[in-house]
Amino acid sequence: MELFEAIKTRRSIRRYKTDPVDDKKIEAILEAGRWAPSWANTQCWRFVVVRDAKVRAKLVDTLMKIKLPDREIPNPAAAAMNTVPVIIVVCAKIGIAGAGHGSPGSKAQYVTDKGDWFMFDTALAVQNMVLAAHAQGLGTVIIGAFEATQVGKILSVPEGYRVVALFPVGMPDQEGKAPPRKELSEIAFKDKFGK
Template sequence: MKVLDIIKERRSVRDFTDEDVSDEEIETVIDAARWAPSWANTQCWDFVIIKDDEMKKRLLDAFGPTNPGKKSVEKAPAIIVVCGKKKVSGVKGGEYVTTKGDWLMFDTALATQNICLQAHALGLGTVILGFFDAEYVAKVLNIPDNVEVVVIVPIGRPARVPKAPKRRELNEIIHWERY
């Protein structure tokens, strides 16, 4: 499959079949994540994999009832929690070197996109979830203070794939020479 086809065909999948995802499949998507680019190759990311039903139930409490992605946490056979070590990316000599501060959100986002694209190439579905109580999740998963819980990515075999939401057109977003 062409890269652009994989990019365009990936959807946020929130409904999964009961079929399991193997540890090998999880390792393949995390392998894609670790080859993402990062600030000075600092690779601030870590990934917690959750397959245990009791742990999944505890994670569910981090989501409000209005989040359409809550169902995906319930249904997915595996959950990837994407974490980033603080004060590593965008840092030199212990100081932030740009006005943007910590680049951990950026680097972990690149890794997360690799996960979603590799999962799609394997016939698996994912959805990136950012609207949840990250402090609660950090407590449940024993995440140390110097590590941020960034996003939660349920992964499984799609039971239903939604239609692609519309994208802004190229001529709306490309600014040739000047903004």
């Protein structure tokens, strides 16, 4: 699949078949994440591939409900996570991305006014990964509404790391529709914002 086609046709998939996903396809997805750019090549990301059904069920229990003005509804990603054979959990080593190079063991001194850069770096890796999944005919949906501390406990994520995102991987059981996109003139400007 050509890159721009993959970018334009990738969709968030919430309905999956229960078909198994080949290890080689998962490895290709992980390789795509591994080759993402990162701040000073810190490569702060770590990936946990969860295939065990009992562990996947525990991860579903960490999903946050969606709060509407008059009620709460289940997270729509729960159905996807209950069906897929694989969930990839994205973690990040904190305190290294966006930091200057101090002495080993010293507290990070950030060289950006945005603090720790781990969310940006892991997002770059995740984008590579979901595009690699799509290019192989697999579906994904990136999930951020979950109890990260609970996920960390379930997966024995060590201190110094944060759980950033989850994404189920499987054979799509739906065809995603393209959501409306803003015109380029609404989001890209020349020389000054809004011009």
